[in-house]
Amino acid sequence: MKKVLILGGTTEARQLAGKLAADFLVTLSLAGRTESPVAQGVPVRRGGFGGADGLAAYLEETRTDLLIDATHPYAARISANAAQAARLSGVRILALRRPGWEPVEGDRWTLVDMVGDAVQALGPTPRRAFLALGRQEVPAFEAAPQHHYLIRSVDPVEPKLAVPDATYLLARGPFREADERALLESKRIDVVVSKNSGGEATYGKIAAARALRIEVVMVRRPVLPDVPSAKTVDELAAMIDHGLDPVAERGV
Numbered sequence: 720m721k722k723v724l725i726l727g728g729t730t731e732a733r734q735l736a737g738k739l740a741a742d743f744l745v746t747l748s749l750a751g752r753t754e755s756p757v758a759q760g761v762p763v764r765r766g767g768f769g770g771a772d773g774l775a776a777y778l779e780e781t782r783t784d785l786l787i788d789a790t791h792p793y794a795a796r797i798s799a800n801a802a803q804a805a806r807l808s809g810v811r812i813l814a815l816r817r818p819g820w821e822p823v824e825g826d827r828w829t830l831v832d833m834v835g836d837a838v839q840a841l842g843p844t845p846r847r848a849f850l851a852l853g854r855q856e857v858p859a860f861e862a863a864p865q866h867h868y869l870i871r872s873v874d875p876v877e878p879k880l881a882v883p884d885a886t887y888l889l890a891r892g893p894f895r896e897a898d899e900r901a902l903l904e905s906k907r908i909d910v911v912v913s914k915n916s917g918g919e920a921t922y923g924k925i926a927a928a929r930a931l932r933i934e935v936v937m938v939r940r941p942v943l944p945d946v947p948s949a950k951t952v953d954e955l956a957a958m959i960d961h962g963l964d965p966v967a968e969r970g971v
């Protein structure tokens with residue numbers, strides 16, 4: 720059987736792994752940041768490879784036939800490493816690139832390039848901000864201690880932010896619009912800070928903000944390397960079927 724390495728950390732990566740597991744020897748790679756990731760259903764390896772060179776060496780050592788970058792759209796470093804490692808090793812690469820959300824009628828988005836710019840975009844007047852960004856990003860908001868922050872993350876934010884007024888919420892998506900709306904209302908949130916993650920699982924807060932006419936400070940997506948890609952799990956699986964024939968390998 721052909722060997723496939725999926726760089727994951729997303730729901731789609733897990734779904735794709737499940738879909739390919741019948742026909743390929745699939746290994747799913749996680750960065751190892753989440754303390755108790757959900758069960759992935761296929762063999763998992765954890766931790767970095769040591770840059771593009773390390774990933775290229777791993778692909779060669781394990782005789783991997785296909786590399787799939789199914790990481791989060793904001794995980795720009797691993798995506799760049801994956802493209803470079805594919806070039807170095809000559810291993811074929813495909814990427815799963817979930818489309819971003821587009822603003823619709825009623826949205827009040829302020830677009831910024833980086834999380835640091837989002838901090839500035841909150842302005843000098845104290846506000847009640849919902850940070851739905853991931854725990855890696857929130858320390859930047861210590862630069863604006865005048866705001867109240869509601870911080871949601873999968874794992875606890877440690878150490879806590881050095882700001883006088885922050886509330887922490889532990890939760891793992893998906894999040895429904897009705898629940899997000901109830902949260903924004905009960906916490907009297909007046910601005911949401913978000914990445915443009917795309918997909919359904921975390922769109923609830925964006926729809927809820929629209930319904931409540933709340934501003935969303937949206938951090939733009941980073942630029943990712945240009946590699947052959949698909950928008951959905953099914954589309955990617957179809958690309959593999961056409962390019963890496965598991966049936967021929969089994970001699971059927």
Ligand SMILES: NC(=O)c1ccc[n+]([C@@H]2O[C@H](COP(=O)([O-])OP(=O)(O)OC[C@H]3O[C@@H](n4cnc5c(N)ncnc54)[C@H](OP(=O)(O)O)[C@@H]3O)[C@@H](O)[C@H]2O)c1
Nearest residue numbers: 727728748749750767768769770790791793794795796797
């Ligand atoms: N950034 C987000 O908003 C976000 C949201 C949800 C999930 N995630 C997931 O969380 C992980 C880390 O995200 P990040 O933004 O910190 O990544 P990143 O900045 O692009 O990557 C930093 C380093 O972490 C290691 N790494 C990242 N993903 C890996 C993977 N799937 N398998 C093995 N090593 C990996 C690599 O280390 P080496 O250079 O040593 O190989 C990489 O250079 C990603 O897998 C991503 O899919 C990220």
